[in-house]
Amino acid sequence: MNRNKFILGSLTLAVATLVAGTAFAQLTVKAKGPQKVALSDAIRANQISWLSDAPVEKIKGTAPNVKGNFVMDPANMKAMTGLITVPVKGMKTGNPIRDHHLAGKSWLDARKFPNITFKITKIAAARVSGKKANVKAVGVFTCHGVSKTITVPVEISWKEAGAKTKRVAGDWVKIKTAFAIKLADYKVAGKAGNIGREVGDTIQINATLYGHTVR
Amino acid sequence: MKKTIAIVCFILAAGVMGYWAMDGQHMANQFKTLKVTMVEDDFGDKEEKKEWIEEFHLGLMDGALPASGALAGLGAVLIFLEMRGKT
Numbered sequence: 001m002n003r004n005k006f007i008l009g010s011l012t013l014a015v016a017t018l019v020a021g022t023a024f025a026q027l028t029v030k031a032k033g034p035q036k037v038a039l040s041d042a043i044r045a046n047q048i049s050w051l052s053d054a055p056v057e058k059i060k061g062t063a064p065n066v067k068g069n070f071v072m073d074p075a076n077m078k079a080m081t082g083l084i085t086v087p088v089k090g091m092k093t094g095n096p097i098r099d100h101h102l103a104g105k106s107w108l109d110a111r112k113f114p115n116i117t118f119k120i121t122k123i124a125a126a127r128v129s130g131k132k133a134n135v136k137a138v139g140v141f142t143c144h145g146v147s148k149t150i151t152v153p154v155e156i157s158w159k160e161a162g163a164k165t166k167r168v169a170g171d172w173v174k175i176k177t178a179f180a181i182k183l184a185d186y187k188v189a190g191k192a193g194n195i196g197r198e199v200g201d202t203i204q205i206n207a208t209l210y211g212h213t214v215r
Numbered sequence: 216m217k218k219t220i221a222i223v224c225f226i227l228a229a230g231v232m233g234y235w236a237m238d239g240q241h242m243a244n245q246f247k248t249l250k251v252t253m254v255e256d257d258f259g260d261k262e263e264k265k266e267w268i269e270e271f272h273l274g275l276m277d278g279a280l281p282a283s284g285a286l287a288g289l290g291a292v293l294i295f296l297e298m299r300g301k302t
Contacts, residue, residue, distance in 0.1 A: 060249045094247040
């Protein structure tokens with residue numbers, strides 16, 4: 001009798017979790033069905049910033065000209081996919097010689113590998129509240145010609161089209177993330193002895209990107 | 216005279232290194248600095264606005280070390296010449 005109760009209780013809990021998980025992955029917005037979202041600098045300059053924190057010095061950098069396209073279904077944020085592309089050549093560190101080195105052969109080799117990309121393939125978990133979703137995005141991060149599957153936390157905010165969004169048509173979407181990558185994972189060797197001393201062996205990446213729905 | 220100039224060179228060399236130490240101790244010259252300000256975006260959230268502003272910071276390898284090295288070297292040469300002139 002107790003065993004049956006336990007099984008029934010477990011099943012109920014599992015079904016409730018499943019239902020809750022589906023229901024909670026839904027944004028409360030008017031848009032229906034899968035929406036194409038494109039990043040747009042007209043909303044705000046899309047820029048990725050990064051930090052190398054090494055014992056000798058901290059190097060702050062930015063990567064402008066970020067491009068990106070996503071497919072998001074507000075009714076099911078777990079179905080999100082997308083691709084973000086960052087050109088290596090425009091990266092800035094505040095020193096033109098260092099920028100040149102960064103894009104050079106011993107570092108990111110912009111001539112051979114002009115872009116860094118992150119392709120979101122699936123959403124592992126989604127927690128949605130109103131017009132905001134916090135998801136764990138699983139995707140393929142490609143840097144320096146090396147691709148690795150990583151999971152990153154992403155916060156998505158949705159703003160429905162209205163009087164304040166007239167300068168760019170469609171609903172607006174903000175995508176925010178922060179994660180770290182290890183240079184060694186992407187076979188970025190740099191100059192001998194640099195990594196771990198002048199350049200951090202891990203690079204902290206922060207991105208706040210703005211886009212809009214397109215038809 | 217040479218001794219006085221040599222002392223001035225040593226003081227300037229120490230000054231350059233002191234300035235570098237006080238100016239953030241950058242390894243390379245920093246021609247622009249990333250300025251971060253908090254602004255409210257169209258979503259009503261406070262977000263960081265990052266922009267490069269023209270602000271120079273002296274670097275060790277391509278600024279402070281060559282300059283102070285040259286000054287200290289000049290000071291040493293002058294001291295040497297002064298001592299040679301006396302003997």
